[in-house]
Amino acid sequence: MLQIIDREREQSLFPLWRMPFRPMFLGAAIWSCVALCIWLIQLRGIALPALRGGVTWHAHEMLFGFAGAVIVGFITTAMQTWTGLRAPTGGPLIALSALWLAARLGYLFAAVPVWLPVALESGFFLLAALLTSRRILAVRQWRNLFVIPALIVFAALAAAHWLLPAWQRSAGLVTLLLVTGMITIFGGRVIPFFTARRFHQQQRDKIAVLEIGSHCVVVALLLAVGFNLPKVVWGWLALAVGVLQLVRCMRWRPSLIWREPLLWSLHLSYWFVVLGFAMAFLAWSGIAPGLESGALHALAVGGIGGMILAMISRVTLGHSGRTLQCPRLMPLAFVALVVAALARVFWAPAGSAFLIAVAGWLLGYGLYLLYYAPMLVTPRTDGQAG
Secondary structure (H helix, E strand, O other), X not given: OOOOOOHHHHHHOOHHHOOOHHHHHHHHHHHHHHHHHHHHHHHOOOOOOOEOOHHHHHHHHHHHHHHHHHHHHHHHHHHHHHHOOOOOOHHHHHHHHHHHHHHHHHHHEOOOOOHHHHHHHHXXXXXXXXXXXXXXXXXXXXXXXXXXXXXXXXXXXXXXXXXOHHHHHHHHHHHHHHHHHHHHHHHHHHHHHHHHHHOOOOOOOOOHHXXXXXXXXXXXXXXXXXXXXXXXHHHHHHHHHHHHHHHHHHOOOHHHOOOOHHHXXXXXXXXXXXXXXXXXXXXXXXXXXHHHHHHHHHHHHHHHHHHHHHHHHHHHHHXXXXXXXXXXXXXXXXXXXXXXXXXXXXXXXXXXXXHHHHHHHHHHHHHHHHHHHHHHOOOOOOOOOO
C-alpha cells in the first residue's frame, strides 16, 4: 500500500513539486521548442556567437535534454505505481530539476566550460538512478530493475558525447537506440493495455518468445553499435528488431483505434519505430546507404518525439486527476508531429523540409503546453496527492 502521506506537507508544496512528471514534462516540452528554434536559426546562417550550438549540441539537447528529462520524469513517477512507495517530491525533486536546468544552460552558453554541464547532467541521471533504486530495492521489484543501469548508462553516454570526440557519433547513436529500446519496453506494456481497456476487451496474452526476443535483439544492436562491429551486422539486427516490433504492434488491435486520438497517436508513433529500423536495415546493410539520416530521424522525430507527446498527454491527464478526454486541438498536435517526422525523413535535406519539421514540432508541443502547462502547475482536480 502507498505510504501514509503527510497531507499538510503535501498541501504546503507548490503543485509543480508534488510529482516528478510535473517539472520534467513541462521543462522538456519547453526546452525542446527553445532548442529547435536556436537550431533552426543557426541552420539559416545566423550567427549566435554567445551560444554553443552546432550539430553536437542539437543532438545532445534533443536526446539527453529533452528525451532524458521525459524518461526520468516517467520512471520516477511510475515508480510509485510499481513499488507502492511515494515518488520523489519537494526537496529531492527540486534538486533533480535544478541539475537538469543548470546543465541545459551550461551547454547553451559557450563561455561555460563544458566539463561543468557534463558534471551537472551526469549528476542528474545518477540522482534519478539513486532515487529509483532505493524504491525498487526496498520492495524487491526486480521486474523494473533494468531502469537503474539504464539511467547510469545515460550518465556515462552524456559525458562521452561531449568529452570523447572520437566516440561522439557512436555515443549519440547508442543513446538514440537506448531511448528507442526503452520505448519498445514501456510502449509494449502500456499500448496494448490502454487499447484493450478502452474498448472493454481482454488484453491478448503476451508471447514470451516474442517479448524476450524483442528485448534481446535490441540489446544486441546496442552492443553491436557500441563496440563498432561491422555495419552489416547492425543492419541485420535492425531488421530483426523491426520485424519483431511489427509483429508485436499488429497484435495490439490497431483496427480499433482511429476514433481515439490518445490511442492512435501512440500506435502511429510505434509504427515510426518499425519504419526507422526498416530504413536502418537498408542503410546499414549497404542496400541504400543514403537512407541512414532518414532512418535515424524516423526513430528520433516520429518514434521518440511522437511517442513522448502521446504519452505525456495521457499521463498528465491521468496523474492530474482528470478524465482521459483529449483536449480539443490535441489531435492536431499529434498530426503535426507526424507531418514533422515525414518531412524530416523523406524530404530532407531540402531547406523547406527543416522548416516544416520544426514548425510541426513547435505546433505539436506548443499545443501541449497551451493545454497541459496549467494542469502541471495546479493541484489535482480530485484532491488526491500528487
